[in-house]
Amino acid sequence: MRPDAVAQAVDAALAAYAKEPGPLLEILHAVQGELGCVPPEAVPLIADGLNLSRAEVHGVISFYHHFRERPPGRVVVQVCRAEACQSMNGDALADAVRQKLGVDFGQTRADGAVSLEAVYCLGNCACAPAMMVDGELRGRVDPARLGDLP
Amino acid sequence: MSVAIRIFVPQDASARSVGADAVAAAIPARHSGIPISVVRTGSRGLYWLEPLIEVETPAGRVAYGPIDGGAPEVHELLDAGLLSGAAHPKRLGDITTHAWLESQQRLTSARLGIVDPADIDDYRAQGGYAGLDAALSMAPADIVRVVSESGLRGRGGAAFPTGIKWQTVHDQSAPQKYIACNADEGDSGTFADRMLMEGDPFSLIEGMTIAGLAVGATRGFIYLRVEYPHAARALARALEAARARGHLGRDVRGSGRDFDISVRLGAGAYICGEETSMLESLEGRRGEVRVRPPLPAIKGLFGQPTVVNNVVTLATVPVILARGAAFYREFGMGKSRGTILLQLAGNVKRGGLVERAFGITVNELVYGYGGGSATGRPVRAVQIGGPLGAYLPESQFDTPLDYEALTQRGALLGHGGVVVFDDRVDMARMARYALEFCAIESCGKCTPCRLGSTRGVEIVDRIVKSANGTRAADLALLDELCDTMEKGSLCGLGGMTPFPVRSAMTHFREDFERS
Ligand SMILES: Cc1cc2nc3c(=O)[nH]c(=O)nc-3n(C[C@H](O)[C@H](O)[C@H](O)COP(=O)(O)O)c2cc1C
Ligand code: SF4
Ligand code: FES
Numbered sequence: 001m002r003p004d005a006v007a008q009a010v011d012a013a014l015a016a017y018a019k020e021p022g023p024l025l026e027i028l029h030a031v032q033g034e035l036g037c038v039p040p041e042a043v044p045l046i047a048d049g050l051n052l053s054r055a056e057v058h059g060v061i062s063f064y065h066h067f068r069e070r071p072p073g074r075v076v077v078q079v080c081r082a083e084a085c086q087s088m089n090g091d092a093l094a095d096a097v098r099q100k101l102g103v104d105f106g107q108t109r110a111d112g113a114v115s116l117e118a119v120y121c122l123g124n125c126a127c128a129p130a131m132m133v134d135g136e137l138r139g140r141v142d143p144a145r146l147g148d149l150p
Numbered sequence: 151m152s153v154a155i156r157i158f159v160p161q162d163a164s165a166r167s168v169g170a171d172a173v174a175a176a177i178p179a180r181h182s183g184i185p186i187s188v189v190r191t192g193s194r195g196l197y198w199l200e201p202l203i204e205v206e207t208p209a210g211r212v213a214y215g216p217i218d219g220g221a222p223e224v225h226e227l228l229d230a231g232l233l234s235g236a237a238h239p240k241r242l243g244d245i246t247t248h249a250w251l252e253s254q255q256r257l258t259s260a261r262l263g264i265v266d267p268a269d270i271d272d273y274r275a276q277g278g279y280a281g282l283d284a285a286l287s288m289a290p291a292d293i294v295r296v297v298s299e300s301g302l303r304g305r306g307g308a309a310f311p312t313g314i315k316w317q318t319v320h321d322q323s324a325p326q327k328y329i330a331c332n333a334d335e336g337d338s339g340t341f342a343d344r345m346l347m348e349g350d351p352f353s354l355i356e357g358m359t360i361a362g363l364a365v366g367a368t369r370g371f372i373y374l375r376v377e378y379p380h381a382a383r384a385l386a387r388a389l390e391a392a393r394a395r396g397h398l399g400r401d402v403r404g405s406g407r408d409f410d411i412s413v414r415l416g417a418g419a420y421i422c423g424e425e426t427s428m429l430e431s432l433e434g435r436r437g438e439v440r441v442r443p444p445l446p447a448i449k450g451l452f453g454q455p456t457v458v459n460n461v462v463t464l465a466t467v468p469v470i471l472a473r474g475a476a477f478y479r480e481f482g483m484g485k486s487r488g489t490i491l492l493q494l495a496g497n498v499k500r501g502g503l504v505e506r507a508f509g510i511t512v513n514e515l516v517y518g519y520g521g522g523s524a525t526g527r528p529v530r531a532v533q534i535g536g537p538l539g540a541y542l543p544e545s546q547f548d549t550p551l552d553y554e555a556l557t558q559r560g561a562l563l564g565h566g567g568v569v570v571f572d573d574r575v576d577m578a579r580m581a582r583y584a585l586e587f588c589a590i591e592s593c594g595k596c597t598p599c600r601l602g603s604t605r606g607v608e609i610v611d612r613i614v615k616s617a618n619g620t621r622a623a624d625l626a627l628l629d630e631l632c633d634t635m636e637k638g639s640l641c642g643l644g645g646m647t648p649f650p651v652r653s654a655m656t657h658f659r660e661d662f663e664r665s
Contacts, residue, residue: 020412021452024434029376029415056435063436063593064417066376082338083533084569086583087496088524120420120537120587122377123341125569126197126494126501127164135379139167 006041009034014049024060028067036071073108073115075150078132081118084125093129096143114150154185155233158204162193162348163380169218170201176221181228192349194263195503207235213245256505257489258466262349267384270391273352281468285360286405293364294320299475301487306332306460307564309553318447319365322455327367329358330451330458333374334416334423337536339567342491343461347381351388357464361457362409370411373428376418385413420591424641425458438593439641462491481507486552496569497523512547516570527572535564537587538646540653577658582610584650598635599644606631613662
C-alpha cells in the first residue's frame with residue numbers, strides 16, 4: 001500500500017475522531033473504510049496520534065474479527081454459520097458457496113476477486129439461510145441457485 | 151392533479167434480502183395516469199410473506215405478498231388493479247386482521263411496518279413522543295418510579311429490573327452520566343433490535359431521552375453491531391431529524407436539559423454484547439470483560455454512572471410513560487410483566503416477530519404461529535435464547551415463555567429468540583458447535599472458557615467417534631467440563647455455554663451414542 005495513502009487515511013480519521021472520547025474503534029473503522037484494511041504501517045501513525053503504544057493499537061485490531069491487516073478481495077462474501085441458518089441446511093449453502101467461489105473460509109482467492117468469510121448471525125434468521133455479498137444481504141438462499149457471485 | 155396513491159414497501163433488511171428493493175424500484179411514478187408514491191417502512195414481521203407491500207385505499211391499507219417475482223410481478227399486480235386493492239391470488243387484504251397479527255399484543259412494536267421511519271411527523275402522528283411529553287412534566291425520581299412500577303425487566307438477556315438499575319444511576323452524584331444502549335444483538339435467532347432500529351428508530355431515541363431525563367445523563371451512545379448497516383443509516387437519519395426538531399441536543403424541548411446520542415459501531419465480536427465488554431469497546435479498547443463490582447450503574451462508561459439497556463428495553467419505555475405503569479403491568483404473568491418480543495426463526499413455516507404478553511407456550515409459538523417446520527418434517531427441538539440458551543425437546547413444548555417457568559426447566563429466555571429444528575438435526579453437532587462458538591468468541595480472560603471450550607470440542611468429537619470405547623468416560627468428562635465452565639467463568643459466555651451442551655446431552659442422548 002502506498003505510504004502517502006495510508007498517512008492520508010490516518011490523518012483524516014484522526015482529524016475526524018481524535019477529539020471524541022475513546023475514539024480508537026471509530027478511527028480503525030474510518031481507516032478500514034478508506035483502505036479496505038488497517039495495514040501494519042498505519043499502526044504507529046494511529047498510536048502516535050492518540051498517545052497510545054503500538055502494542056495497544058495492535059491489540060485492539062487483533063481482538064476484533066472485523067478489522068483486517070491485509071486488503072480483502074474486491075468482493076467480500078460472508079456466509080452465516082450460526083444456529084438458525086444451520087437449521088435451514090446452512091451447511092449445504094456453505095459448501096455450495098465454497099465450491100462456486102473456489103476458495104475456503106477465511107481466504108482470498110488467488111486472483112484477488114473475492115474473499116470468503118464465516119459470520120455468526122446477520123439478523124436474518126427468519127429468512128434463513130442467509131449470506132451477505134459486498135454488504136448486500138441475501139435471504140432464503142437456495143444452494144442450487146446462488147445467483148451472481150464473482 | 152390527483153393525489154398520489156401511497157404504496158408501502160418495507161426497507162427492513164430481511165425484506166430487502168428477499169427482494170423488497172427490486173419491488174420498490176419496479177413501481178412506476180404513475181400507472182394508468184394515477185400518480186404513485188412509494189413509502190419505505192419497516193417490516194410488520196410476517197417474514198414468510200415478505201416482500202409484503204400495502205396499498206392505501208379509501209377502505210384502508212390492503213396487503214399483497216409475498217411479492218417475490220420482482221418487476222414482472224409488480225407490473226402484473228398493477229395491471230390487475232393493485233391501486234384499488236383489487237382481487238389477486240397474492241392479495242392478503244387488511245393485514246391487521248390476519249390471525250397471526252391480530253392475536254398479538256403489540257406495544258413496543260406497535261408502529262412497526264406502519265410508520266415511516268424517516269418521518270418524525272408521522273411518528274408523532276402515530277402516538278410517538280407522548281412518553282417524552284409525559285416525562286418532561288415529571289420529576290426525575292417520578293419517571294424512575296413509573297418504570298419500576300411497570301415491572302419492566304431488561305430484554306437483553308439478564309432480565310434485571312430496569313427501574314432498580316435506573317434508580318442506582320439516579321442516586322449517584324457524578325460530573326457526567328451516560329445512557330449506553332446495547333444494540334449488539336449477537337444471538338442467533340434474534341432480530342427485534344434490528345427491526346425496531348430500522349422500522350421505528352424514534353422509539354429508541356425517545357426511550358433513551360426519557361432515560362437521560364430520569365437519571366440525569368446528558369449523553370447517550372448506541373453500540374451497534376457492524377453487521378447492521380441498514381440500522382446504522384436509519385438511526386443516523388432519525389437522530390438528525392430529532393435534533394433538527396429540538397427533541398435532542400441542547401435544551402431538549404425547552405426543558406433546560408441537554409441530551410444527545412451518538413452511534414458507535416462494534417467490530418464483529420459477540421462478547422461485546424456483554425455489558426462490561428461493551429463498555430470497554432465503547433472506550434476504544436479490546437472487549438475484555440470487566441470484573442464486577444463495581445457495577446456499570448456506579449462506575450460504567452469512562453468510569454461514570456451508566457445505564458446499560460437493550461434496544462427493546464429502551465424502546466418500551468415510551469409506551470410505559472405514555473400509558474402508565476398500571477397499563478403495562480396488566481400484561482404478563484408472575485414476575486414477568488408486560489409483553490415480550492419473541493423472534494421465531496430457523497426451520498419454521500411462518501417465522502417472524504411475535505409480541506405477546508409473557509406466558510404463551512412454546513407449542514403455541516412453534517405450531518400456532520409458526521405452523522411447524524418449513525421443511526414439513528417433524529419438529530425435534532427448539533433453542534431458546536441464543537447460542538447460550540438451552541435446547542428443549544418436543545416433550546417440553548408446554549413450557550410457558552416467561553423467565554421463571556423457563557428457569558425451572560433449566561432453560562432461559564434471553565433476548566427472546568426461538569430457533570426451530572426439524573428431525574434431521576444432529577444434536578451432538580449442535581453441542582459441538584456451542585463449544586466451538588464459545589472458543590471463537592471467548593475474550594480470553596478466563597481459562598475454563600478460553601481453553602475449556604476447545605477441549606470440549608475435542609471431547610465431543612471423541613464421543614461421537616467412540617474410537618476406543620471411552621464414550622461413557624468421555625460423556626462424564628464433558629459433564630465435568632461443563633461444571634468447571636459454569637463455576638469458573640467470569641461471564642455468561644463461558645458460564646452459560648453449558649446450557650446448550652448439557653440440554654443436548656440430557657434430552658437427546660441418542661445423538662451422542664449413534665455409532
Ligand atoms: C456473552 C453475553 C452476550 C450478551 N449479548 C447481549 C446483546 O447482544 N445485547 C444485549 O442487549 N444484551 C446482551 N447481553 C446482556 C448484557 O450483558 C446486559 O445484561 C444487557 O445489555 C442489559 O440491558 P437490559 O437490562 O436492558 O437487558 C449479553 C450477555 C452476555 C453474557
Ligand atoms: S467467560 Fe469467556 S468471555 Fe467471559 S470473561 Fe471469561 S474468558 Fe471472557
Ligand atoms: S443465524 Fe443466520 S442470520 Fe441469524
